[in-house]
Amino acid sequence: MNVACFSTKSYDRESFDQLIPKHAHQFTYLEPKLDKHTVSLAEGYDAICAFVNDHLDAPVLKKLAALNVKKIVLRCAGYNQVDLEKAAEYGIQICRVPAYSPEAVAEHAFALILSLSRKTHKAFNRVRDNNFSLEGLAGFNLHGKTIGVIGTGAIGKAFCSIALGFGCKVLAYDLIESKELKTMGVEYLGLDDLLMQSQVISLHCPLTPGTKHLINKKTLELMPKGVMIINTSRGALIETKSVIRALKTKKIGYLGIDVYEQEEDLFFRDLSEEILMDEQITRLMSFPNVLITGHQAFLTKEALNQIAATTLFNLDEMEAGKKLTHEVKIES
Structure with a gap:
């Protein structure tokens, strides 16, 4: 053909x-x-x-x-x-x-988590400027933390396996529970309970009418202060304006996204010589605790x-x- x-x-x-x-x-x-x-x-x-x-x-x-x-x-x-x-x-x-390659996306999600938790992206830029100071680079251990995984299809399963390997407690939410993951030690909860108990939340569910803006003002209120949110699935799972407000109030302590709700006219293009007209992503990039990649998790x-x-x-x-x-x- x-x-x-x-x-x-x-x-x-x-x-x-x-x-x-x-x-x-x-x-x-x-x-x-x-x-x-x-x-x-x-x-x-x-x-x-x-x-x-x-x-x-x-x-x-x-x-x-x-x-x-x-x-x-x-x-x-x-x-x-x-x-x-x-x-x-x-x-x-x-x-x-x-x-x-579900592992490709799952590994990228963990790359975002590790970069944010240990601030390696900041350290990289500092050292390139011959700045070897450690001030402001204190991170946190992942071992022993509770990670909530929303969606346990092939990518979610791969992510859970990595999280367990880091010694994390793994909670999960999905309409269909995986017996394999349960055997491995993953605990399934209702969505609200998962949001309330998780220090890190990673999204691995498809975008449907039921999951659009899954992360919104209401669900953010359930989360602990300083929560880390990771999205390598679909941009519209997150209501951007609510996330920006939560970053400003420090409800969200860290945000790592490889997808963005309005990415269509931005991602997969070199816009380095242009002024971005998208005010929301410009605002997101202004936060020191936000890490954005351009839909490369699959790459x-x-x-x-x-x-x-x-x-x-x-x-x-x-x-x-x-x-x-x-x-x-x-x-x-």
Whole structure:
């Protein structure tokens, strides 16, 4: 199949180019993200490959259907950006990569925790300026701390395993409890109890109507003063304005995020020569106890190779007319 790959970066090309020769597909790499302004670039292709911030809303899907593009492969796990009802209406098949390297994201979440807890990001900058003072760099031990994990799918499980290895008490909340994690010593609680008892809270749940703004003014009030919040899942799990207020009152002692509610026009781009017009992320970056990375938790060689392999597998099944292993559709 001829595939138009949107929102492409160099690391996408490298991972796909290694595997494409083993498959009967031709990829055209496009740098622009997919939206109503760029969807016309899909004309003449059999399928498109999209990423997390590409638009797959009703107008875009309608245009794709008009262009006779009826196959979409997502090179990501989340699909909250897809209007599944319209996709079904237009007869568009959609597949995703349900899991690539859960360890990659879990390890990045812990990298944020360790950087914040030991202030290594600050120490790095100081030493580069020949400042070897330890003033203001006192951190805290993770051993013995209580970590709350919201969402215990593949990434959440990997995160729990790491936290247990650090000697932490691990609490978890999920609609489906893992017997494996319970055996390992993880304790499942209701969400409110988890929020009240956790000194560190890490988010590993999908973005759904029920989880949007899970961290908000009300839930923040339940947390202990000085709590650390980590988000490597989806930006809209956090209500940014409430988190900013909680940082100002020191309710939140540390914040580490790899995703951001309004990241679409910021992340995956070099804006170093521009003035950021997003006042909320500018405010977040002004806090000394906030660490932000640009949606890089997934970015390991192992994860990229798995994403490419699964995406090409999905295209193989689509072309062969097989039952789709990783299809995304409305539950009947």
